[in-house]
Amino acid sequence: xxxxxxxPRYLITxxxxxxxxxxxxxxxxxxxxxxxxxxxxxxxxxYYSMNVEVTDKGDVPEGYKVSRKEKRNFPLILxxxxxxxxxxxxxxxxxxxxxxxxxxxxxxxRLTVT
Amino acid sequence: xxxxEQNSGxxxxxxxxxxxxxxxxxxxxxxxxxxxxxxxGKSPELIMFIYSNGDKEDGRFTAQLNKASQYVSLLIRDxxxxxxxxxLCAVIRxxxxxxxxxxxxxxxxx
Numbered sequence: 001x002x003x004x005x006x007x008p009r010y011l012i013t014x015x016x017x018x019x020x021x022x023x024x025x026x027x028x029x030x031x032x033x034x035x036x037x038x039x040x041x042x043x044x045x046x047y048y049s050m051n052v053e054v055t056d057k058g059d060v061p062e063g064y065k066v067s068r069k070e071k072r073n074f075p076l077i078l079x080x081x082x083x084x085x086x087x088x089x090x091x092x093x094x095x096x097x098x099x100x101x102x103x104x105x106x107x108x109x110r111l112t113v114t
Numbered sequence: 115x116x117x118x119e120q121n122s123g124x125x126x127x128x129x130x131x132x133x134x135x136x137x138x139x140x141x142x143x144x145x146x147x148x149x150x151x152x153x154x155g156k157s158p159e160l161i162m163f164i165y166s167n168g169d170k171e172d173g174r175f176t177a178q179l180n181k182a183s184q185y186v187s188l189l190i191r192d193x194x195x196x197x198x199x200x201x202l203c204a205v206i207r208x209x210x211x212x213x214x215x216x217x218x219x220x221x222x223x224x
């Protein structure tokens with residue numbers, strides 16, 4: 001089954017404790033992206049990647065890191081999480097950079113930072 | 115001003131009516147426009163995209179684009195309770211940046 005898999009689904013952590021949210025897709029997609037979703041603000045792009053070893057900042061990259069060492073994986077790293085990073089996070093992938101093919105989203109990761 | 119704006123709703127329509135969802139965008143150079151549907155607790159899924167001025171129909175859904183006025187709308191005919199969800203407008207801005215609006219919550223009442 002074609003899918004984007006995120007883990008974990010739920011995560012509660014404390015300020016300053018490094019964490020990684022994993023994302024993997026099995027569709028051989030070149031484009032992958034991370035979004036956060038907050039009430040009233042919609043989906044805001046954190047980082048995106050056009051291909052292996054190519055990553056770029058989105059609209060809200062501060063406090064986040066990503067890497068794209070393999071085509072299928074695109075982990076999101078929070079080196080020192082803060083409470084304002086409490087949010088619902090989605091990973092997404094697409095067959096091409098022009099968005100002509102739809103974004104496939106993972107099931108989301110709800111992160112709480114206390 | 116937000117890049118992509120939507121009324122957060124909720125928009126309430128009776129079953130069988132036409133639901134009209136609107137979205138405005140600020141970047142006049144935007145080229146591609148998408149509507150995603152998101153059920154509560156689920157991830158978004160693409161329902162329509164439109165690139166050219168005018169209407170595009172797909173089943174009960176019609177997307178309308180007016181680049182001169184910088185708005186895009188989604189009409190849902192014969193609304194069903196299963197259409198109750200949040201609808202997200204997304205726009206590709208200059209620089210190939212995909213930006214989402216805040217979403218409109220639609221409630222279809224039986």
